[in-house]
Amino acid sequence: MRIIHGSPYARTNYVIWAMKELGLDFDVNPVNPMKGETRHPDYLALNPNGLIPTLEEGDLILWETMAINMYLAKTYGDGLLWATDPQQEAQIMQWLAFGHVNLDEPAVNYLLHLNILPEEMRSEAKLEEAKTDIVPLLEVLDGHLAGRNYLVDDRFTIADLSLAAILDYPRKAGYDLSKYSNISPWLTRCVERPIRVEMNKI
Numbered sequence: 001m002r003i004i005h006g007s008p009y010a011r012t013n014y015v016i017w018a019m020k021e022l023g024l025d026f027d028v029n030p031v032n033p034m035k036g037e038t039r040h041p042d043y044l045a046l047n048p049n050g051l052i053p054t055l056e057e058g059d060l061i062l063w064e065t066m067a068i069n070m071y072l073a074k075t076y077g078d079g080l081l082w083a084t085d086p087q088q089e090a091q092i093m094q095w096l097a098f099g100h101v102n103l104d105e106p107a108v109n110y111l112l113h114l115n116i117l118p119e120e121m122r123s124e125a126k127l128e129e130a131k132t133d134i135v136p137l138l139e140v141l142d143g144h145l146a147g148r149n150y151l152v153d154d155r156f157t158i159a160d161l162s163l164a165a166i167l168d169y170p171r172k173a174g175y176d177l178s179k180y181s182n183i184s185p186w187l188t189r190c191v192e193r194p195i196r197v198e199m200n201k202i
């Protein structure tokens, strides 16, 4: 039995996309941080950080989105979302770290202060900071994608999935990526995958 604990609209969404691409069966146990459900003792017993998502797969309890997606891709994605060549594997990990450690923070802060947080908690200064902080990261990504269809090995891997998932929310919220001439077609290529199109209908 595989259970993903979280909210389909938060970072949990990155994991759900990966599981769907890999054709894995799973249940979603809804955990809503806005209702304090991440602070419930039962949830803290799974993830002492009080954050979503958490993957439960048999005896395995795993948190941190990047670790979960690496585990899923590596275990079930050979030839699909992962790589067998150690150098390509390292490049996938490089882009995952870039996405989850660097890019995710300003992307999420942009959304939080644009429209997700209750109005009284939003900050114009933090919104502007997120917009500024994301620019050099987008420039790095755009530069790498010049002349490439995908981040590693010119095929869709967990690195593309994770970075596209991170950027898909700002894109849908109106963040203008059009000036990044390589990111724009790459992101379209990723989010127009049939599984993602289905997910975006919900």
Ligand SMILES: N[C@@H](CCC(=O)N[C@@H](CS)C(=O)NCC(=O)O)C(=O)O
Pocket: 010, 011, 012, 033, 038, 050, 051, 052, 053, 063, 064, 065, 066, 100
């Ligand atoms: N580094 C963690 C971050 C997880 C995280 O911040 N999750 C958010 C929702 S997307 C959360 O649980 N927030 C609840 C809170 O901050 O109390 C990961 O990537 O899994």
